[in-house]
Amino acid sequence: MATHGLVLFGHGARDVRWREPFERLAEKLEAVRATGDAAGPVTLAFLELMKPDLPTAVGGLVVQGCDVITVVPVFFGQGGHIRKDLPDAIERCRALHAGVEIRCAVAVGEDEAVLDAVAQYCLRQV
Amino acid sequence: MATHGLVLFGHGARDVRWREPFERLAEKLEAVRATGDAAGPVTLAFLELMKPDLPTAVGGLVVQGCDVITVVPVFFGQGGHIRKDLPDAIERCRALHAGVEIRCAVAVGEDEAVLDAVAQYCLRQV
Numbered sequence: 001m002a003t004h005g006l007v008l009f010g011h012g013a014r015d016v017r018w019r020e021p022f023e024r025l026a027e028k029l030e031a032v033r034a035t036g037d038a039a040g041p042v043t044l045a046f047l048e049l050m051k052p053d054l055p056t057a058v059g060g061l062v063v064q065g066c067d068v069i070t071v072v073p074v075f076f077g078q079g080g081h082i083r084k085d086l087p088d089a090i091e092r093c094r095a096l097h098a099g100v101e102i103r104c105a106v107a108v109g110e111d112e113a114v115l116d117a118v119a120q121y122c123l124r125q126v
Numbered sequence: 127m128a129t130h131g132l133v134l135f136g137h138g139a140r141d142v143r144w145r146e147p148f149e150r151l152a153e154k155l156e157a158v159r160a161t162g163d164a165a166g167p168v169t170l171a172f173l174e175l176m177k178p179d180l181p182t183a184v185g186g187l188v189v190q191g192c193d194v195i196t197v198v199p200v201f202f203g204q205g206g207h208i209r210k211d212l213p214d215a216i217e218r219c220r221a222l223h224a225g226v227e228i229r230c231a232v233a234v235g236e237d238e239a240v241l242d243a244v245a246q247y248c249l250r251q252v
Contacts, residue, residue: 004252010202018205021235028245038249072248074202076136079144105251108244109147117243118234119154122198123164125231126130 002101004040005066006033007057010074011081012046019050022074041066047081047089054089055096068101069093076109128227130166131192132159133183136200137207138172145176148200167192173207173215180215181222194227195219202235 006029010022022044029042041064045057052060054071061069071090073082086104094102108114132155136148148170155168167190171183178186180197187195197216199208212230220228234240 006248006252008248013203013205013207015203015205015209017209018203020204021202021233021241025241025244025248028241029248032245032249033252038252040252070251072251074244076147076200076202077139077141077144078146079139079141081139083141083143103251105248107147108247111243111247114240114243114247115147115151115154117237117240118151118200119158121234121237121240122132122134122151122155122231123158125196125198125229126132126159126164126166 002068003064003066005061005064005069006040006042007045007054007061007069007071008042008074009045009047009054009071009086010050012048012050014049019044025074045071047085054086055093058093058097058100058102062097062100066100068103070103070105072105073107075107078107078110082107128194129190129192131187131190131195132166132168133171133180133187133195133197134168134200135171135173135180135197135212136176138174138176140175145170151200171197173211180212181219184219184223184226184228188223188226192226194229196229196231198231199233201233204233204236208233 045054169183171180
């Protein structure tokens with residue numbers, strides 16, 4: 001059975017506190033993926049201003065034995081970063097790890113259930 | 127009773143397609159806020175690269191009769207944009223509309239239920 005790694009890909013920022021929700025998200029997913037059918041490592045990666053970058057994160061998962069890796073963009077919208085920068089970075093990763101299947105998901109903000117949760121949060125503020 | 131307006135505040139991007147989830151979010155909220163206890167107008171605003179900016183959006187809500195306005199940052203993390211740029215813009219809005227109460231919520235990505243929905247989305251990708 002394939003070992004399936006998960007990369008949570010964020011933009012990055014100068015302020016280290018920006019990273020907190022990403023760390024919490026990784027912890028939630030690590031807790032679920034520690035055992036059972038969904039088992040597999042979880043890691044963060046950033047486009048800029050924070051480390052690790054995507055090739056470093058993917059390299060770490062390959063070292064851990066992953067033969068399938070899914071990159072999930074933790075972005076709301078799909079602009080140039082997701083339509084151009086991320087595919088370019090994924091192509092570099094595929095060239096470095098020819099035996100590993102590297103997939104890319106749609107940005108989390110495009111998901112209906114995520115938008116519903118955001119809408120519910122907004123309604124609790126008014 | 128106060129008329130309570132809601133501003134969904136996003137970063138903005140060059141690619142117009144980036145805006146789609148924000149439009150969908152506004153539509154969801156407009157549907158709920160069209161009638162009943164939660165009634166009140168909903169609008170988008172952006173930090174950069176897209177229009178309207180926050181003062182323009184807030185001005186539009188004031189024209190619609192809002193005397194309380196809540197700005198919800200549709201960001202994952204709270205970095206410099208939320209800790210510095212947004213408070214500065216809100217102060218400018220308060221100076222322009224002294225009779226209007228302008229509140230600012232914590233970024234949506236800090237909310238536990240939003241992070242849970244993002245985590246569930248991630249799990250469906252692996």
